[in-house]
Amino acid sequence: MAGIYTHLISGFLFPLHEHLKRHASVNVRKSMEQTQWFSPEKIVQLQTEKLRQLLIHINTHVPYYRTLFAELGFQPEEAGSLADLQYLPFLDKSIIRTHLEELKSDQARGLVRFNTGGSSGEPLVFFIGKERVSHDIAAKWRATRWWGVDIGDPEIVVWGSPIELGAQDTLRSWRDHLFRSRLLPAFEMSDQKLDDFLDTIRRFHPKMLFGYPSALSHIAKYADKSGIKMSNLGIQVAFVTSERLYDDQRRQISDTFGCPVANGYGGRDAGFIAHECPAGGMHITAEDIIVEIVDSNGHPLPYGESGEIVVTHLASRDFPFIRYRTGDIGILDDRTCDCGRGLPLLREIQGRSTDFVVAQNGTVMHGLALIYILRDMPEVKVFKIIQESLDFTRVQVVAETGLHPSQISRITESFQTRLGRDVKIKVEQVSEIPAEKSGKFRYVVSKVAGV
Missing domain, CATH: 3.30.300.30 (ANL, C-terminal domain)
Known part of the structure; x- marks a missing residue:
């Protein structure tokens, strides 16, 4: 049960923060918490309509797609199913590099430049607008709440991106302090650093952990080796992302910290693709994301077959990601999760491995x-x-x-x-x-x- 302070943060201060940044994340999250209970068929209808509107918009406002659609004779107004995506070519890093400026919408304002290595180590520069940011924040926020925790609950983040670490200026530091989020840099794992990390976690008493599975499992192993008990702190969940989560890592983190482990999958380029619920289903953020699984020749594969994960982000009008090749390997599942949500499932995610x-x-x-x-x-x-x-x-x-x-x-x-x-x-x-x-x-x- 969330405390008064958490209610203050999640119900007032964080929404105010998002409003001042001109993000629509609060309303998007509230909408997602309704649509997640739609039937699979109704979710496909929602996706289809959003896809059609996105294709119409980029045909008018994004030079790269205006030219591409004209060359293909593709009429976005006639898009009537998700299968119509297959008429369009894939988007990959080389295309984004070559057509970076042409992929920007002529209506885009306040685009933010991002630089990511992706899962293959191949650098990529791209841009994200406020619509996309709002939806990605909302998707992560919704998934967090599945586990009975919320923004404002004490959180330890074990992370290594210079985008986050370099942003620890006075304003960011005060914001994190207000929202009860503590960032620990994941780059260096000396014994002294690990001792400091464990001491910080024990003093901070977080309700949730967030970080790379390799980093959290490494910290957990060190705690066990050092005889430091971490399972009595009241941690409710450990969220992991950015790497493949292996079974031994899940067991190590869960056993040491005395909490379940919730796997997340996504990236700055592809978006917040999927997240695990307490019933064990890896739910795709279907309100925003269409996932295709394709073989080595680019042909769509049926449920249960392993292939490359291709993503279309439906909230990317300012800088579209349409049929974007992630380079990761996965399998779609046709079952319905026991939690009752109609969101489609990824059965397995293979690929990224950071040593x-x-x-x-x-x-x-x-x-x-x-x-x-x-x-x-x-x-x-x-x-x-x-x-x-x-x-x-x-x-x-x-x-x-x-x-x-x-x-x-x-x-x-x-x-x-x-x-x-x-x-x-x-x-x-x-x-x-x-x-x-x-x-x-x-x-x-x-x-x-x-x-």
């Missing part, structure tokens, strides 16, 4: 500490980091053009700052980086024992 790396002095760090160095270099197209030993790390890079010696020096120096000044960093420029034998792409691989 830890170990610095020369023994400090364990999240792989993202190295990933962000390359991700924020626009000339780097694809990369893979292989930590061969404590003293040697290879960095494979596919670049649009050959890297300048100064850029190679920048990579080397940045890696040595994190791994150790005496570590040899070898930057290898290659034409392509193949996937693993399993078909998955691992963009950080550490061969150091004990990681």
